[in-house]
């Protein structure tokens with residue numbers, strides 16, 4: 103899959119920090135049951151790569167990606183674990199160049215017009231806007247749409263059930279990402295049904311907005 107196809111898979115990408123790799127499989131099932139087939143596991147915990155490997159092996163119908171990729175070695179590790187795509191919080195020239203040589207769709211994070219220009223220079227046009235709310239959110243994305251036609255975004259950082267509609271209404275927004283879909287307390291208690299319900303409720307809200 104290309105990075106743009108990844109962004110257009112679903113309107114919502116849960117951003118997940120696994121405290122235990124064993125949470126990954128039931129979580130992926132719970133999300134699928136709720137209609138969310140794409141998920142991002144952040145490489146912020148010791149078991150994240152193992153969690154990705156387990157999901158990729160045991161829940162092949164889910165599209166599992168790796169987040170918080172900070173450099174090329176992490177990108178390679180994510181690919182080797184079975185991640186189908188990768189997301190970084192930011193971009194720099196060294197990483198962008200090295201990432202071109204690693205065969206996995208990468209969605210780099212940007213927060214400004216200058217960073218967007220850097221991403222485009224290396225061929226990346228499916229991007230994460232991060233941290234979306236903090237850097238200007240909907241207003242920034244509207245301002246970027248005229249000079250950067252054809253670029254698609256997944257805003258992440260500060261997105262919630264309440265504000266996601268304003269983002270998804272924008273032409274240059276393909277999907278939104280966030281941690282609200284997978285609250286840590288529900289994961290810790292294994293309350294997977296409630297996670298299914300959050301996914302369903304969020305997708306219904308997207309549909310209702312589309313009318």
Ligand code: 3PG
Nearest residue numbers: 117258259260261280281
């Ligand atoms: C992150 O990298 O933590 C994501 O952008 C999620 O942000 P959120 O917790 O504000 O949804």
